[in-house]
Amino acid sequence: MSTETTRGHAYDGIDEFDNRLPNWWLWSFYLACIFSVFYWIHYHTLGTGDLPGEAFVLEQQQAQQRAEEEAARNPVTDESLTKLAQDPAVVAEGEKIFKDPARCALCHKPDGSGNIGPNLTDDMWIYGGKPMDVYTTVLKGRPGGMLPYEAFGRTFVQRSVAYVLSIKGRNLPGKAPEPNAKKEQ
Ligand code: HEC
Structure with missing residues (x-):
């Protein structure tokens, strides 16, 4: 050639x-x-196809929706939350939510030792430290300044609760217990 x-x-x-x-x-x-x-x-x-960026977002939304449906099928109980708190993957997701500077960490500090909100690592609880108590607190909020997170979806709430349960009992030095908190095991 x-x-x-x-x-x-x-x-x-x-x-x-x-x-x-x-x-x-x-x-x-x-x-x-x-x-x-x-x-x-x-x-x-024509815009008849999804570009990789859009396809990715769509896939993420679908996965989120499936997780939400799955969560809606399974009733939340002390046992189900305890199980989530023992699942490292769920706890890792919860940790990301918790440590987000605009979320829980803003008021409870990234390590959960308390700032505007109470120390979540001690054994003193205002609204109870049992899994369902923590779940209700995060889902519905509390009058003293704790925001409700129901609008963020069940998986969001369950993951952050799983993380709170995983750091519970670490007893980090931090905010002193609120006067209305009770000792709990
Ligand atoms: C805007 C500040 C703020 C943010 C953000 C916030 N909290 Fe709170 N949280 C508080 C305050 C204040 C209280 C105490 C409420 C009361 O005394 O009624 C509280 C209470 C709690 C309690 C109950 C503690 C007890 O002793 O019973 C838990 C559990 C909790 N928060 C978890 C979370 C989680 C998980 C997130 C993130 C998803 C979060 N909080 C985000 C301010 C906040």
Whole structure:
């Protein structure tokens, strides 16, 4: 396939030949051009396809919805919450929620030792430290400034509760117990 004529361009003593491109190469190039036209029309002109970013968001939403439906099917009990608190994957998700500077950590400190809100690692509880007590607190909120998180969805609430239960009893030095808190095991 090589030709004897060069393009008359030399660099560092290297001549440039003017060889014909192999057919398989040319065809893959032409097909890519044709494909790009359909791709462009499908994704950008008609918008009938989801671009990777949109597809990802959609998949995340569907996964979230499935998790919500799953959570709605299973009634929440002390046992179910205790089980979640023993599942490292759920606790890790809860930790992310808790330590988000705009969420629980804002009022309870990232380690849960208390700031505006009470220390969650001690054995003193205003509304009870049993799994269902903590669940009700986070779901519905409490009058002294604890926000309700029901609108964030069941999985959000259950994960953050699982995390609270996992740090419960660490007894970190922090905010002193509220006057209306009672000792609990
Ligand atoms: C805006 C501040 C604020 C945020 C954000 C907040 N809390 Fe609270 N939390 C409080 C306050 C204040 C109390 C005490 C309420 C009372 O005394 O009525 C409280 C109480 C609690 C209690 C009950 C403690 C007890 O002794 O009974 C739990 C459990 C709790 N919060 C968990 C959470 C979790 C989990 C999050 C995040 C999903 C969160 N809080 C976000 C302020 C906050």
